[in-house]
Amino acid sequence: xxxxxxxxxxxxxxxxxxxxxxYEIKKRIDTxxxxxWGASFGSIYPTLKELVDKGLADKNESGQSRNQISYTxxxxxxEFLKTWLRLPAEKDELRYETLLKLFFADEAGVDxxxxxxxxxxxxxxxxxPFLLESVRVLEHLGNEGAHPYYLVTALFGVKTYQxxxxxxxxxxxxxxx
Amino acid sequence: xxxxxxxxxxxxxxxxxxxxxxYEIKKRIDTxxxxxWGASFGSIYPTLKELVDKGLADKNESGQSRNQISYTxxxxxxEFLKTWLRLPAEKDELRYETLLKLFFADEAGVDxxxxxxxxxxxxxxxxxPFLLESVRVLEHLGNEGAHPYYLVTALFGVKTYQxxxxxxxxxxxxxxx
DNA sequence: GAAGTCATGTAATTGGTTACATGATTGA
DNA sequence: TCAATCATGTAACCAATTACATGACTTC
Numbered sequence: 455x456x457x458x459x460x461x462x463x464x465x466x467x468x469x470x471x472x473x474x475x476x477y478e479i480k481k482r483i484d485t486x487x488x489x490x491w492g493a494s495f496g497s498i499y500p501t502l503k504e505l506v507d508k509g510l511a512d513k514n515e516s517g518q519s520r521n522q523i524s525y526t527x528x529x530x531x532x533e534f535l536k537t538w539l540r541l542p543a544e545k546d547e548l549r550y551e552t553l554l555k556l557f558f559a560d561e562a563g564v565d566x567x568x569x570x571x572x573x574x575x576x577x578x579x580x581x582x583p584f585l586l587e588s589v590r591v592l593e594h595l596g597n598e599g600a601h602p603y604y605l606v607t608a609l610f611g612v613k614t615y616q617x618x619x620x621x622x623x624x625x626x627x628x629x630x631x
Numbered sequence: 632x633x634x635x636x637x638x639x640x641x642x643x644x645x646x647x648x649x650x651x652x653x654y655e656i657k658k659r660i661d662t663x664x665x666x667x668w669g670a671s672f673g674s675i676y677p678t679l680k681e682l683v684d685k686g687l688a689d690k691n692e693s694g695q696s697r698n699q700i701s702y703t704x705x706x707x708x709x710e711f712l713k714t715w716l717r718l719p720a721e722k723d724e725l726r727y728e729t730l731l732k733l734f735f736a737d738e739a740g741v742d743x744x745x746x747x748x749x750x751x752x753x754x755x756x757x758x759x760p761f762l763l764e765s766v767r768v769l770e771h772l773g774n775e776g777a778h779p780y781y782l783v784t785a786l787f788g789v790k791t792y793q794x795x796x797x798x799x800x801x802x803x804x805x806x807x808x
Numbered sequence: 809g810a811a812g813t814c815a816t817g818t819a820a821t822t823g824g825t826t827a828c829a830t831g832a833t834t835g836a
Numbered sequence: 837t838c839a840a841t842c843a844t845g846t847a848a849c850c851a852a853t854t855a856c857a858t859g860a861c862t863t864c
Contacts, residue, residue, distance in 0.1 A: 600736075609802065
């Protein structure tokens with residue numbers, strides 16, 4: 455029961471802010487939600503169809519370009535979203551392959567362990583500037599509308615990324631001796 | 632291609648340390664790997680069967696108790712594991728429903744946002760002592776075998792959990808004004 | 809006119825969860 | 837003897853990815 459589909463809520467959430475096409479929804483997920491959620495086209499388009507069927511979103515065929523289809527949230531969709539938002543979160547989960555490979559690294563040797571840590575650190579270092587920039591912008595935008603919520607989630611990214619980098623140092627120190 | 636099954640490697644990894652039953656594998660995952668991986672019985676038992684079919688593990692029907700079936704890793708299984716361990720990690724991902732509900736919280740109001748943060752903090756506070764105790768024990772055990780790798784992954788848990796708690800404070804401060 | 813990106817969608821497959829079914833063992 | 841836990845396993849279901857198919861628009 456705890457494993458319901460969340461993508462419909464993600465999409466409704468995005469639509470609650472603005473009218474969007476499937477393609478744009480994918481972009482939003484890959485940028486703003488990147489560090490705590492993911493989804494592919496192969497799940498986004500079918501879910502969009504479902505939302506329309508259930509009366510939670512409306513399809514607007516007449517985009518500025520002929521082949522663009524944009525979606526808006528319906529009042530019923532907004533109600534659905536609000537109900538879900540107020541329910542306690544059921545599942546927060548991590549799947550860190552890096553940690554897995556590290557946990558079992560005894561079998562493969564310390565060099566490969568150090569490589570995994572370095573790869574991980576590199577990925578984080580690449581992404582951190584984007585996140586810091588988001589925070590900078592959001593702090594300027596002040597307390598209107600959804601901005602404080604965006605800020606808080608971006609700060610989560612920053613905090614955890616910084617913790618990851620500190621851990622990489624620490625782990626290196628322990629293993630590389 | 633990036634989305635191959637990882638559970639076979641998780642199980643082989645655990646078997647590379649010791650002989651285990653399916654039930655014990657589940658327990659290991661729920662304790663030692665808890666904060667970066669998960670799996671259910673419904674995936675563990677079929678995977679165990681697969682591993683035996685592929686010659687990567689052996690089934691030992693004669694446990695101390697009649698209805699216990701334990702598994703050991705074969706040399707081929709060890710080779711398979713080692714190869715995987717040395718390949719770069721492809722996928723590190725988070726699915727934090729809490730963050731999702733926070734990102735869209737404008738629709739539901741600040742009270743529910745603060746509730747989500749508090750629930751999250753509570754969960755972390757509950758789990759942190761166990762993790763700290765693991766670190767304490769592992770630091771005592773020294774540098775033999777897999778211990779440094781266990782230590783490093785446990786420290787990852789501690790570092791991130793502490794970062795989460797700091798973030799909860801910060802987020803509360805921003806939203807609760 | 810070619811390359812790249814914007815844009816939508818489907819089919820096959822898979823990895824996994826949930827719920828169920830069953831039964832042995834242990835300890836109060 | 838009853839409850840809890842140990843222990844294994846299957847079937848139904850589902851969410852999601854990957855790969856594929858298609859075509860319009862933009863820019864050099």
